[in-house]
Amino acid sequence: MPIFRFAPSPNGELHLGHAFSALLNQALASVAGGTLLVRLEDIDLARCSPVLEARLLDDLAWLGIVSAHPPRRQSEHFADYAAALEALQSEGLVYPAFMTRGDVREHAQNCEHASGIAYPRDPDGAYLYPGEEKRLSRSEQQAMVDDGQPFAWRLDMQAALSRTGPVQFCELSGDEGTVEVQAEPHLWGDVILARRDVPTSYHLSVVVDDALQSISHVVRGADLMPSTSVHRVLQSLLGLPEPLYHHHRLILDADGGKLSKSRGSTSLAALRAAGLTPLDIARMVGLQDIQLSASAEIEHPER
Known part of the structure; x- marks a missing residue:
């Protein structure tokens, strides 16, 4: 059904x-x-x-x-998400990331100043995470965690894609039935999967929930279509089923902007x-x- x-x-x-x-x-x-x-x-x-x-x-x-x-x-259901994160940790696909947003912004701006080239940003406009911690050994990473430094768990996207290879998703598209869309997870870089104080993220929890609830059709706003690329990578890595997707039109305000809680719609x-x-x-x-x-x-x- x-x-x-x-x-x-x-x-x-x-x-x-x-x-x-x-x-x-x-x-x-x-x-x-x-x-x-x-x-x-x-x-x-x-x-x-x-x-x-x-x-x-x-x-x-x-x-x-x-x-x-x-x-x-x-x-x-934080335990469900923690189990998924542990599975990715056991495969060496996540790492503790210690740079704050301010650190990342400073790093990106320094790179732009030195090279004259715009630093890459993700589909939401945020600077991509540099991933300096991946150069450290696991013992060095753990030492920083044990020292109490704030961190977030990030997916090593390059390592993840070396496991999955190219990924696609099926988009419902009227008379054509479904259209296969080539996912572009690399555009997101090393996304956050959990924080020290919150043991999950939107990306991780949504794919776990969709699988546990046997969701067959994901119908959501067109603004979330880029996120589907990340979700397909996680589904592939965790061995979770792939739903059919439909990203619907957005309801806009009088100025043509997306309705949102933050804008007081x-x-x-x-x-x-x-x-x-x-x-x-x-x-x-x-x-x-x-x-x-x-x-x-x-x-x-x-x-």
């Missing part, structure tokens, strides 16, 4: 972009004769809270989103308080005839 998932973070109010993704996932699950699961990606314990979680679930219930099972809270709660109905919300995101519109989204995702 096809299994879809909607996986928001309870670190702020849901907005129209979340509503579109949730409604689209539910409609596509229905069309496919499958089910929808709600997952709470709450690994950021400093920003996520029970109050925000309760508001999020209330918004989804009001919208008509029905999860086939109680939501999975990532904060309750109008929340579903505010729209509810203003008297709007779930049908109004569906109309606002172009899913007023939810079944037909969902199919059209797959056929014409560029809208």
